[in-house]
Amino acid sequence: MQVIDFMGWRKLALAVSAVLLLVSVASFFGRQLAWGLDFTGGTLVEVHFAESANLAAVRGTLEQGGFPGATVVAFGTDRDVLIRLPQGHSQLAGETVLSVLRDAADGGVELRRTEFVGPQVGDELREQGGLAMLLALGLITLYIAFRFQLKFAVSAVIALVHDIVITIGFFSLTGLEFDLTVLAAVLAVIGYSLNDTIVVYDRIRENFRKLRGLTPAEVINRSITETLGRTLVTSLTTVLVLISLAIFGGDMIFGFAVALLVGITVGTYSSIYMASNILLMLGVTKEDLMLPVREGADQDGLAP
Template sequence: MDFKIPFMSYRKIASIFSIILFVVSVLSLSFKGLSLGLDFSGGTLVEVKYEEAVELEDIRTVLNENGFDDIQVVNFGTVQDVLIKVADQDGNSSIGETVFNILQNNKLEGELKRIEFVGPQVGSELRDQGGLGMLVALFMILLYVAFRFQYKFALGAVTALAHDVVIILGLFSLFAWDFDLTVLAALLAVIGYSLNDTIVVSDRIRENFRIERDTSAEETVNLSINQTLGRTIITSFTTLLVLFALFIFGGELIRGFSLALIIGVLIGTYSSIYVVANILMSLSITQDDLAVPEPEGAEFDDMMP
């Protein structure tokens, strides 16, 4: 596919779009915060197995009427298995038995499969360790790209990854979607996916800067993005097909995971084209930045008979 799209002609528009999304995300995270799931906020998980499928709305209504407002009720594996998540209530570990008894007394009898309690302290540790893991990943990527390419590419790559992560978190905050460990795992996957796209585009930009000596930086970046665009479109499209299948048919438990990945693939594809290239153009990337250094003593080798 021979594309000739002048991407860099629209880089100012893309910059404004990215800045607006980033600022809105940061403001939402600052003032509204994330709607933390059971893994981070703490609470109780109850799994009940029924002989026949039951209406989840009936279970929600019964529990709401009995004072349990902050709950999640989903099918787990089959329509006969129901998973109930109840938010932490002052570290009360007996909520699971209370919830099960309420269901039994309201003609929603079933077999109790398990009760798990996650204390608020454990939830905060998971949150802190997950955030630390993400920061370590970004730092290691910065070091790798700086070593593999050049510091301007490293700044572009890390800026693109931070851009992707903050916008995903901002959307989860803005729409009050539950943020749990599966979404955190999706964020780490998005970092890897976006980095892969960024490396492909950056590698082509570097090679073209070394080959195309008579073209401007903007023309070289445009050429590089167009040369990798076919690969980017095919990769993103096939990935999105799988993710939409997971989102639609995968059930409630992995809906947040698949949603975060869908947003991440879309934003990551955009950032690998516009954010990285924008940073490189802003830092005035030139052929001299990417020139292959001559080995020491090369001038003397030319003088040898």
């Protein structure tokens, strides 16, 4: 088996990750996120047209009807339209929107549903979402420290934070809406990336214990090479599904698919480079992974 020298590129990979992290953090604090209705509060109105809806015309009609800043997107078919209204409108805004659209379209518009999210609820969801991510990272740290060793836990959590920050930074840079479905995708990215990292860590631990005369970098290179096929096949099949969801899944699932697509791509890269790279920087050695010797084991072995 030809062992690929992944760690030979670790300095370049670290530089690339540092640039991506700096850009993501700068964008987050400079541009912020395009928070969705779930976090900002507002009104969501779904309407059905008897004929194909012209989104630009619907947007203009709402603007003239006293609903500036409304977001209008297709929802499933070209006759179903989803309208998001910012804060400042009452829970009866759905009926008013329906009246405005019916007047412009001479009827033929049906109200499917109206949802109202108050600003307090949006703030609570934002806070709870952040706490959910922090709790997940804390529990992951405890799990990996218990299963492997503290150095593995620290490097895995740093790699996960790397994936989360870059994924959120992508949404900040592109201006895509960040709602609860995207938050769910970010939490899913944590699980997916962690699974990849655990597979690599298992092989690193196994090779540290059985291989002799190799440096830590050589052991890590061999371990990543041995698991590379599994990592790439899993990631590529998942990416193909997500591309299909992003293209054909409609606007409601678009953000979820894009977040997973970005997160899994970055997570695959971090499982190969970041997690193992940081592990090497922390000075992992064979002694860190040696099994504890049971007291009296030598005497037992010499007993007649």
